[in-house]
Amino acid sequence: MDIRLQHLMPRPLQDKPMAAASDIWGKDVTLRAGQYIKITARSGRGKTTLVHFLCGLRQDYAGSIQIGTYNPLTCNLEDLAALRSEVISVVFQDLRLFPQLSIRENTELKKFLPRNPIRENNLEDMATQLGIETLLDTPAATCSYGEQQRGAILRAMVQPFQWLILDEPFSHLDNINRDKAIALINTVAKEQNAGIILLDLEPDNYFPYHHQFQL
Amino acid sequence: MVSELSQLMHKLLRNSSGSWRARIGTLGLLIAAILLLLAVQIQSNFSQLLESKTSREAGTQYLVVNRQLNNDNLNKPTLAEEEIEELKKLPEVTSVGIVQPAYFKATLSINSSQFPFQTEASFESVPTDFIDALPANWEWKEGDPFVPVIVPSLYLDLYNFQFALGQQLPQLSPEIIQMLQFNIGITGQGQTMYLKGKVVGLSDRIQSLIVPASFMQWANRRFATGESRKPSRVIIKTGDASSPILHQFLQKNQLQTDKEKTRFSQYRQIVNWIAGITGISGLLLLVFALLVLSLFIQLNVTGRRDEIRLLLQLGAAPRQLSAFLLKKFFPPQAVMVVIALVLVAALQWGLQIWLAKRTVNISPLVSPLTLLTALLLLAAMWLINRQAVKRTIDS
Numbered sequence: 001m002d003i004r005l006q007h008l009m010p011r012p013l014q015d016k017p018m019a020a021a022s023d024i025w026g027k028d029v030t031l032r033a034g035q036y037i038k039i040t041a042r043s044g045r046g047k048t049t050l051v052h053f054l055c056g057l058r059q060d061y062a063g064s065i066q067i068g069t070y071n072p073l074t075c076n077l078e079d080l081a082a083l084r085s086e087v088i089s090v091v092f093q094d095l096r097l098f099p100q101l102s103i104r105e106n107t108e109l110k111k112f113l114p115r116n117p118i119r120e121n122n123l124e125d126m127a128t129q130l131g132i133e134t135l136l137d138t139p140a141a142t143c144s145y146g147e148q149q150r151g152a153i154l155r156a157m158v159q160p161f162q163w164l165i166l167d168e169p170f171s172h173l174d175n176i177n178r179d180k181a182i183a184l185i186n187t188v189a190k191e192q193n194a195g196i197i198l199l200d201l202e203p204d205n206y207f208p209y210h211h212q213f214q215l
Numbered sequence: 216m217v218s219e220l221s222q223l224m225h226k227l228l229r230n231s232s233g234s235w236r237a238r239i240g241t242l243g244l245l246i247a248a249i250l251l252l253l254a255v256q257i258q259s260n261f262s263q264l265l266e267s268k269t270s271r272e273a274g275t276q277y278l279v280v281n282r283q284l285n286n287d288n289l290n291k292p293t294l295a296e297e298e299i300e301e302l303k304k305l306p307e308v309t310s311v312g313i314v315q316p317a318y319f320k321a322t323l324s325i326n327s328s329q330f331p332f333q334t335e336a337s338f339e340s341v342p343t344d345f346i347d348a349l350p351a352n353w354e355w356k357e358g359d360p361f362v363p364v365i366v367p368s369l370y371l372d373l374y375n376f377q378f379a380l381g382q383q384l385p386q387l388s389p390e391i392i393q394m395l396q397f398n399i400g401i402t403g404q405g406q407t408m409y410l411k412g413k414v415v416g417l418s419d420r421i422q423s424l425i426v427p428a429s430f431m432q433w434a435n436r437r438f439a440t441g442e443s444r445k446p447s448r449v450i451i452k453t454g455d456a457s458s459p460i461l462h463q464f465l466q467k468n469q470l471q472t473d474k475e476k477t478r479f480s481q482y483r484q485i486v487n488w489i490a491g492i493t494g495i496s497g498l499l500l501l502v503f504a505l506l507v508l509s510l511f512i513q514l515n516v517t518g519r520r521d522e523i524r525l526l527l528q529l530g531a532a533p534r535q536l537s538a539f540l541l542k543k544f545f546p547p548q549a550v551m552v553v554i555a556l557v558l559v560a561a562l563q564w565g566l567q568i569w570l571a572k573r574t575v576n577i578s579p580l581v582s583p584l585t586l587l588t589a590l591l592l593l594a595a596m597w598l599i600n601r602q603a604v605k606r607t608i609d610s
Binding site: 082083085159 | 224
């Protein structure tokens, strides 16, 4: 499903000149289903804010967001839950893992949240691809930030999604591990016919992007 | 909810709150529930004790009430009509009957060689409802062969166990005395008349010689001297002779009655005060318990607010999540209430055994009111939980 951003403008950025120069803020933008999108933004331009708008965590904006039939601002809590567990999957910049649960438990939790819980288990394979198979049963709190980041990527892969939103997903990964993660993400996104929105500080060629935006 | 998910959430929420805090909170809840149920049970015991005391010690009683005589009201100790009306209106008083005295001189005598007997006497009459030993032939009209008289059992006892022994006279059984006929001499308004009289019953209730009201009216009309007079004694029927309200009314109006029968009212009043005080402290406990309860529940839910929020961010369905949270939080709390109820029930059972040895009877089971309170408590806890969960999820 398409994502349509119409004149979207975060209230805190409303009167700032940099917002006027953005390809997204205040513009009418449509992200087509299945496309790979790169959004580059320097710090403070509202990258994480956009992620939070898309999944309905923040509502302080003007304009509108439409993700298929879902409007994160106006849809009810049950629809919002469906949006978050079945339509979009997010790797948050701050990861948001439950520290007291192991990587496996964090991931499995996500498998069971959709209305049709995911039963098949290729968790081990994916963890192996990410190089964290030995850490699956370690509490997230005791993993390094890079390990937790891969844990968060793993978690984002297991749920059904039409859009994968990645907020600085490789910030703490070395190049080898980053490339492993990119390969996995690519495979899974293809399997699901899903689009990817990657938000980062610098331009990159991690994925064959259809569109690149400056925020 | 998917069982794997529910297992994971259990683990997540169990680990998230400090086990110390949770344990202390649960203990607080248990104590609060015990205090609450105990307060209600104590009140039920009190009221049960007071009620049973009333029915056991008093039942229906008859009290003869008259003005307290003192140097100021000698010869005019009458009861005002308003006082009698007020007396009728008291909740404990079932009915009031006026005791009609005789305003003439009377003598009783037996002209017998074996058993010569003569005494001065006086009569009263009371409405038939108030007579305990009412015989079938309790009526009199002019021309009847004899006047029926009811004699206090006390008089016969006095005669048999004091007078007869001292005077070397034969003792009389109730049967014999009811076979004797005697003369009644009535003097007044310058004339004297003799009638036949017969004892037709013995009364334990009224300590005077009772004649039918028709005879009393006739005799007073014919022999009484002076103007018509107001009644000075009444007899009341009451379900609760020791009622503090009745006692206070009598004192306030300078009336008196059989002190033996009303003596218990003073204790009753003290017990009522104590019951009132425990009632108030019970009420305070109730407020305190509800406070602890709602604090505990709030703590329980808000202590997991971060986890709940993150679950929602990841896409947990609110309805499913709140059902899960309620299912997680409520049963342990409900168990605490059930434990509290069981403890209070055990305490009540023990108390019943202990008090029974001291001849105080209470029910060995907790009162229906206590059970109802426990149910209400559960309902209140359910609502507070639901509210707290809803508020956390909506925020």
